Amino acid sequence: MQVVITGANRGIGQALDQRYRARGADVTGTSRKGGEFVTLDVTDPASFSGLTRALDSRPVDLLVCNAGVYLDKGESLADGYPAQMWADTMAANVTGVFLTVQNLLANLQLAGAPKIAILSSIMASDERAPGGSYIYRASKAATLNLGRNLAADLRHIGIAVGIYHPGWVTTDMGGAAADIGVDESADGLVARFDALSLETTGCFLSYDGTPIAY
Numbered sequence: 001m002q003v004v005i006t007g008a009n010r011g012i013g014q015a016l017d018q019r020y021r022a023r024g025a026d027v028t029g030t031s032r033k034g035g036e037f038v039t040l041d042v043t044d045p046a047s048f049s050g051l052t053r054a055l056d057s058r059p060v061d062l063l064v065c066n067a068g069v070y071l072d073k074g075e076s077l078a079d080g081y082p083a084q085m086w087a088d089t090m091a092a093n094v095t096g097v098f099l100t101v102q103n104l105l106a107n108l109q110l111a112g113a114p115k116i117a118i119l120s121s122i123m124a125s126d127e128r129a130p131g132g133s134y135i136y137r138a139s140k141a142a143t144l145n146l147g148r149n150l151a152a153d154l155r156h157i158g159i160a161v162g163i164y165h166p167g168w169v170t171t172d173m174g175g176a177a178a179d180i181g182v183d184e185s186a187d188g189l190v191a192r193f194d195a196l197s198l199e200t201t202g203c204f205l206s207y208d209g210t211p212i213a214y
């Protein structure tokens, strides 16, 4: 099984990378900084050539679009949320997911039952709109929308797409006060990715399997 995970160098991506390796999967993890991972900045279209080369036309069974940023934590409505922060967030959380899927489509199509898992957030939900974090919320709502529309377009070529909330997780992004650790989140996400199929394509689920209203 060939798995590709973006942003595998820390946080949830790293925990997923470790789980699939422990299962004996062939895992291609990416990181902006390279090192033991394939170098990839998901905001840079030119950056994908390294990933394509590393995969060398191999079938990809599971693509996990995990890389993301939350830059507007604590911004003030009165004088915060600068335009560049909107641009940088959308580039990573939305354009980055699209470019990742687009660049791996050929590899996915070579697999028997290919799947794409997209990390959005419960903060994407319009049903749950407590205010604040406007940029992150809007970006993750767009990520959800992108995933839902990709599911519609890719169903006929046999690629299932799921969109997921990993829980509020104690990573650099989630912070120390979060609800769950990376192990609980990653265990739940792996079970969700295992269950993803063309019957459930387009789903928006929490790591524990709870459907999220949106």
Ligand SMILES: NC(=O)c1ccc[n+]([C@@H]2O[C@H](COP(=O)([O-])OP(=O)(O)OC[C@H]3O[C@@H](n4cnc5c(N)ncnc54)[C@H](OP(=O)(O)O)[C@@H]3O)[C@@H](O)[C@H]2O)c1
Pocket: 006, 007, 008, 009, 010, 011, 012, 013, 031, 032, 033, 040, 041, 042, 043, 065, 066, 067, 068, 069, 070, 092, 096, 119, 120, 121, 122, 165, 166, 167, 168, 169, 170, 171, 172, 173, 174, 175, 178
């Ligand atoms: N933690 C939570 O509570 C929570 C809740 C809901 C959703 N999520 C989502 O879950 C995913 C993982 O979150 P996390 O908590 O593990 O975050 P994290 O600890 O901040 O890690 C984020 C990962 O994304 C990578 N990344 C960011 N921008 C990138 C870019 N332009 N190109 C390539 N890689 C990039 C980071 O690489 P660098 O090391 O180079 O920065 C890092 O590997 C994100 O999509 C996040 O929005 C998290």
